[in-house]
Amino acid sequence: MAKRLQGKVALITGGARGIGAAAARLFSQHGAKVLIADIRSESESGQPVSFVECDVSSDLDMLNAVDAVVSMHGKLDIMYSNAGIAEDRAPGILSIDPQVFRKVFDVNVYGSFLAAKHVARVMVPKCSGTILFTGSAVTASYGLAPHNYTASKHAVVGLTKNLCVELGQFGIRVNCISPYAVMTPMAAEFAGCDEEAYKKRVLPDHLKLMRAEEVAEVALNMVSDESKYICGLNLLVDGGVCLKSA
Numbered sequence: 463m464a465k466r467l468q469g470k471v472a473l474i475t476g477g478a479r480g481i482g483a484a485a486a487r488l489f490s491q492h493g494a495k496v497l498i499a500d501i502r503s504e505s506e507s508g509q510p511v512s513f514v515e516c517d518v519s520s521d522l523d524m525l526n527a528v529d530a531v532v533s534m535h536g537k538l539d540i541m542y543s544n545a546g547i548a549e550d551r552a553p554g555i556l557s558i559d560p561q562v563f564r565k566v567f568d569v570n571v572y573g574s575f576l577a578a579k580h581v582a583r584v585m586v587p588k589c590s591g592t593i594l595f596t597g598s599a600v601t602a603s604y605g606l607a608p609h610n611y612t613a614s615k616h617a618v619v620g621l622t623k624n625l626c627v628e629l630g631q632f633g634i635r636v637n638c639i640s641p642y643a644v645m646t647p648m649a650a651e652f653a654g655c656d657e658e659a660y661k662k663r664v665l666p667d668h669l670k671l672m673r674a675e676e677v678a679e680v681a682l683n684m685v686s687d688e689s690k691y692i693c694g695l696n697l698l699v700d701g702g703v704c705l706k707s708a
């Protein structure tokens with residue numbers, strides 16, 4: 463197997479489980495040195511990756527996570543800002559607790575901003591690096607998820623596009639991937655039903671529920687040097703579902 467990230471150093475937020483854990487496994491199989499930053503202290507990635515406890519919505523935690531990578535490996539080439547939450551399954555605008563709205567923004571938006579801010583400190587002086595954010599198919603189709611989650615993922619796309627311009631002048635690529643339903647612990651908690659019932663609810667018959675490993679493959683493509691001219695993209699990973707329902 464050609465190792466596509468040989469010699470690279472990657473930080474993956476939210477890498478203890480789900481899509482982030484699959485990416486940690488895949489990136490390390492492709493030769494990257496990987497550090498996971500997560501609030502969970504156990505990782506299911508199953509690979510010899512390093513781990514730091516970090517709440518992405520804490521400025522100090524993100525600073526420490528980036529510094530930990532640099533002190534371990536002397537550099538940081540890839541920031542995969544993947545940590546995200548979906549709180550409250552159906553918070554109508556009349557009943558949602560404003561604190562729930564804010565919490566989703568703290569993790570999904572502020573956490574993405576802090577990841578970029580702290581990694582830019584390291585990447586700008588080197589004039590190289592890539593940042594991959596995590597959006598969602600809710601940026602292409604409405605009513606799939608609660609408004610707090612949808613609004614937060616739109617903000618992440620805004621960050622992506624603006625930082626692409628701002629950091630592009632330093633040779634830093636910034637992109638976002640936006641998956642549709644992926645079978646992860648988050649999806650299981652969010653759906654509140656078994657996998658078969660979830661699939662029936664969210665997908666047309668001809669499609670299978672995506673696996674975390676399949677999203678990790680897309681992330682690998684986006685962060686590897688083969689994608690060096692891909693910048694500012696919000697890449698939908700949805701099997702065409704959103705286009706069909708638009």
Ligand code: NAD
Nearest residue numbers: 476478479480481501517518545546598643644646647648
């Ligand atoms: P998951 O809940 O299975 O994993 C998320 C990881 O993020 C967990 O390890 C969790 O501990 C960590 N995390 C949560 N809050 C954190 C914080 N404050 N600081 C650090 N780490 C934190 O979720 P997943 O399904 O793997 O989702 C990963 C990303 O993909 C999220 O941004 C999510 O919004 C996005 N996404 C998921 C789906 C899906 O269907 N699963 C679809 C579209 C987008």
